[in-house]
Amino acid sequence: MTKLLMINAHPHTTVPSASLTVAASFKTAYQQAHPTDEIITRDLYQDGVPALNDTTFEAWRKQKYGEDLTADEADLLNRHAAWLDEFLAADKLVFVNPMYNHFLPAELKQYLDLTAVARKTFKYTATGPVGLLTDKRALHIQAAGGYYHQADGHNQVEAGDPYLRDMLALYGIQDYRTIFIEGLDQFPEQRDQTIANAKATAEKLAADF
Numbered sequence: 001m002t003k004l005l006m007i008n009a010h011p012h013t014t015v016p017s018a019s020l021t022v023a024a025s026f027k028t029a030y031q032q033a034h035p036t037d038e039i040i041t042r043d044l045y046q047d048g049v050p051a052l053n054d055t056t057f058e059a060w061r062k063q064k065y066g067e068d069l070t071a072d073e074a075d076l077l078n079r080h081a082a083w084l085d086e087f088l089a090a091d092k093l094v095f096v097n098p099m100y101n102h103f104l105p106a107e108l109k110q111y112l113d114l115t116a117v118a119r120k121t122f123k124y125t126a127t128g129p130v131g132l133l134t135d136k137r138a139l140h141i142q143a144a145g146g147y148y149h150q151a152d153g154h155n156q157v158e159a160g161d162p163y164l165r166d167m168l169a170l171y172g173i174q175d176y177r178t179i180f181i182e183g184l185d186q187f188p189e190q191r192d193q194t195i196a197n198a199k200a201t202a203e204k205l206a207a208d209f
């Protein structure tokens with residue numbers, strides 16, 4: 001069965017969000033177009049991305065030297081493994097986030113740290129790293145207050161989407177699509193129309209994703 005993993009990197013649970021609204025439209029349209037597919041939602045804020053911290057590095061060191069792990073260390077490594085397995089098992093990935101300070105929210109960066117694992121998502125070779133996930137495809141849905149991806153120029157520079165694209169390319173994922181919902185704070189009077197346009201784009205894209 002085809003699996004779609006929606007990776008929600010948004011802190012809001014009650015406040016309206018453009019990216020979550022567009023992601024919900026995508027999901028509904030995707031369900032209609034692919035009724036037998038399994039859709040899984042991973043909420044990075046609510047679920048808490050397993051950290052790369054002092055406990056993680058100490059647990060890895062102990063594992064390497066065959067030392068016993070504490071219960072906390074074992075639990076943390078089990079969570080790392082479960083999250084990575086979920087990522088590897090998905091055929092299609094949808095990343096949803098607000099732009100924060102020209103980048104991705106920190107939780108999404110942490111998620112990429114969690115999934116960038118040699119011999120799982122990519123491997124090292126004499127001629128450089130090679131991606132192992134060539135059969136997957138990805139969609140990035142991102143909302144921003146300003147403009148970054150307009151066809152007619154005058155865009156500000158952002159690092160989040162190019163970084164996500166680069167990381168997924170490292171994993172071998174070349175089929176990478178985007179929906180940008182932009183100018184929401186710069187032109188608040190156009191907000192509803194901007195979101196409606198993005199929802200229509202998402203619904204169309206969902207049919208052949």
Ligand SMILES: Cc1cc2nc3c(=O)[nH]c(=O)nc-3n(C[C@H](O)[C@H](O)[C@H](O)COP(=O)(O)O)c2cc1C
Pocket residue numbers: 010012016017018019020097098099100101102103143144145146147184185
């Ligand atoms: C902490 C923070 C940082 C932000 N940084 C940027 C930014 O660098 N560029 C930008 O255009 N908008 C920025 N915004 C505005 C949000 O990207 C914008 O409000 C967007 O609509 C949020 O997505 P949402 O509608 O899905 O919540 C920022 C908002 C917050 C709260």
